[in-house]
Amino acid sequence: MTIKQKAIIWTISGSDCSGGAGIAADIKTGHGLGVEVCSLITANTAQNSSQLLAVNPVSIEILQQQYEVLIEDKSPTVIKIGLVANVEQVVWLTQAIKALKQQVNGLIVVYDPVGQASVGGNFHSLSLNELTPLLKVVDIVTPNLAEAQALAQLDDISESKQLAQRIYQAFAINAVIVKGGHSEQQGVSSDYCYHQLNQIKQDNQDKLHQAISYQLSSARIDSHYSHGGGCSFATALASFLALGYLVRDAFTLAKAFINQGLKASVDLSASKQHQYYGAFEQLGWPHSSEDFPQVVDDIHRQYHDLPAFKSLNLNGKQLGLYPVIDSLAWLKRLLPLGLEIIQLRVKNLPEDELEQVIAQAVELAKDYNTRLFINDYWQLAIKYGAYGVHIGQEDLMAADLAQIQRAGIRLGLSTHGCYEFLLAQQLQPSYLAIGAIFPTSTKDMTGQIQGLDNLAQVLTLRPNDKAKQIPVVAIGGINLARAPLVAATGVESIAVVTSITHADDPEQAVAQLQVCINKT
Numbered sequence: 001m002t003i004k005q006k007a008i009i010w011t012i013s014g015s016d017c018s019g020g021a022g023i024a025a026d027i028k029t030g031h032g033l034g035v036e037v038c039s040l041i042t043a044n045t046a047q048n049s050s051q052l053l054a055v056n057p058v059s060i061e062i063l064q065q066q067y068e069v070l071i072e073d074k075s076p077t078v079i080k081i082g083l084v085a086n087v088e089q090v091v092w093l094t095q096a097i098k099a100l101k102q103q104v105n106g107l108i109v110v111y112d113p114v115g116q117a118s119v120g121g122n123f124h125s126l127s128l129n130e131l132t133p134l135l136k137v138v139d140i141v142t143p144n145l146a147e148a149q150a151l152a153q154l155d156d157i158s159e160s161k162q163l164a165q166r167i168y169q170a171f172a173i174n175a176v177i178v179k180g181g182h183s184e185q186q187g188v189s190s191d192y193c194y195h196q197l198n199q200i201k202q203d204n205q206d207k208l209h210q211a212i213s214y215q216l217s218s219a220r221i222d223s224h225y226s227h228g229g230g231c232s233f234a235t236a237l238a239s240f241l242a243l244g245y246l247v248r249d250a251f252t253l254a255k256a257f258i259n260q261g262l263k264a265s266v267d268l269s270a271s272k273q274h275q276y277y278g279a280f281e282q283l284g285w286p287h288s289s290e291d292f293p294q295v296v297d298d299i300h301r302q303y304h305d306l307p308a309f310k311s312l313n314l315n316g317k318q319l320g321l322y323p324v325i326d327s328l329a330w331l332k333r334l335l336p337l338g339l340e341i342i343q344l345r346v347k348n349l350p351e352d353e354l355e356q357v358i359a360q361a362v363e364l365a366k367d368y369n370t371r372l373f374i375n376d377y378w379q380l381a382i383k384y385g386a387y388g389v390h391i392g393q394e395d396l397m398a399a400d401l402a403q404i405q406r407a408g409i410r411l412g413l414s415t416h417g418c419y420e421f422l423l424a425q426q427l428q429p430s431y432l433a434i435g436a437i438f439p440t441s442t443k444d445m446t447g448q449i450q451g452l453d454n455l456a457q458v459l460t461l462r463p464n465d466k467a468k469q470i471p472v473v474a475i476g477g478i479n480l481a482r483a484p485l486v487a488a489t490g491v492e493s494i495a496v497v498t499s500i501t502h503a504d505d506p507e508q509a510v511a512q513l514q515v516c517i518n519k520t
């Protein structure tokens with residue numbers, strides 16, 4: 001087996017002699033997720049299942065030594081901070097992070113503000129005032145409910161959303177994730193993320209500032225083997241960020257990682273006495289769809305009782321090649337080629353012309369067995385009785401999915417990563433698209449390139465029962481050379497624009513791409 005160059009994370013945290021939490025958890029988590037973990041130890045704690053006996057902070061001199069040797073040759077992509085033992089450490093750490101941010105482009109700092117031990121006792125006696133300088137230089141915090149109440153100074157509030165927003169306002173932290181493991185909600189563990197997005201769009205160079213929130217919910221899993229679960233969550237988040245995932249996807253994967261570990265220990269846990277506190281079970285990358293949470297989102301709340309959209313009725317056939325074209329001329333050229341599906345994706349046409357084009361396209365497709373999807377224009381797709389409509393994430397909130405469903409036309413949804421895939425899957429569309437798999441010149445997909453590994457991973461988020469799986473289409477930068485690699489992931493269809501429209505011989509390109517995707 002060959003080992004690839006790994007992303008490096010630093011964990012700055014305490015050692016737990018009982019092996020469940022702190023540095024021990026962080027190294028196991030990072031290792032299992034494929035990142036290299038360097039550790040700067042802040043304190044040597046003496047603890048076991050029933051007590052936290054002592055927290056022995058290391059000196060600033062020792063912290064500085066660890067920092068200096070590591071910065072020389074193991075510069076971090078992401079830093080995870082756990083136990084900070086005293087004011088001197090807060091001051092040192094705040095300076096160190098400021099310096100590192102000057103040195104390391106794009107450095108992300110995740111802070112898990114561990115305060116109290118689950119077995120009782122405090123890890124430090126720092127006041128919020130004393131912690132504030134550190135809070136102001138980190139990018140993501142991951143408090144549990146009690147820690148969030150302390151950071152927000154709202155002891156009587158138990159609503160994660162309110163707490164997260166207050167923490168964001170007080171410290172301008174880019175993302176606040178309030179973990180729900182200790183929440184009072186019956187049988188449910190619900191985690192909430194408030195995220196301030198600061199994106200630069202390639203096309204207009206404008207900075208986009210937007211506050212968004214993500215909520216994930218799972219059935220509560222009770223286990224004696226949860227020691228270090230909080231540390232492991234924050235380190236899993238840091239690891240997924242270091243691997244290049246967006247906050248929403250790193251959050252989703254970290255939650256699945258925790259569910260997977262807790263679930264694995266439930267049977268063993270049943271045989272344990274009340275006070276036993278075992279190390280959280282570290283099982284690496286979360287693979288089973290059953291460990292992934294449900295996405296709780298306005299769109300899901302709005303449509304939770306909407307029936308599934310009509311199926312593509314493939315009757316055992318493969319969806320195969322999915323050309324995405326922008327004119328009637330292309331449609332006329334491709335319809336006779338016996339394709340299962342084609343999309344009309346027209347941008348920037350005046351309204352009256354657009355309506356004409358869609359009406360004619362639907363009419364043309366009637367003479368063939370090809371499923372014609374209209375991109376974006378769902379009202380016109382309904383009006384002219386198209387086979388289906390394809391809707392992107394940006395247009396999802398504005399589209400009336402209930403009306404599309406009542407009209408009996410099919411729905412295809414775009415997704416970019418596991419969070420959006422889970423959300424879209426909950427809406428039970430006729431197919432799910434995932435992209436961009438590779439860089440593409442057709443559309444600005446900055447920060448949304450999925451790669452083959454992510455495509456393969458997202459395919460595992462479907463139910464195990466094949467009969468219940470919604471077909472998936474891969475899109476973005478797929479050409480003849482890459483198509484076999486995409487097909488090897490088991491995806492049902494590949495959607496392409498330029499590989500056909502810029503081909504010297506488009507009919508031949510269609511035939512060759514069809515062979516690639518239908519071979520599997």
Ligand SMILES: Cc1ncc(COP(=O)(O)OP(=O)(O)O)c(N)n1
Pocket residue numbers: 322324343345375376390391392393394412414433434435443473475495
């Ligand atoms: C099959 C397929 N997948 C994804 C897309 C992208 O749709 P969307 O996100 O709506 O972006 P635009 O195509 O409107 O730019 C697609 N069209 N088809």
Ligand SMILES: Cc1ncsc1CCOP(=O)(O)O
Pocket residue numbers: 435436437439440441442443445475476477478495496497498499
């Ligand atoms: C519309 C769209 N959505 C995601 S990638 C993409 C463009 C696909 O075009 P191409 O096949 O030329 O890369």
Ligand SMILES: [Mg+2]
Pocket residue numbers: 375376390391392395
């Ligand atoms: Mg669209």
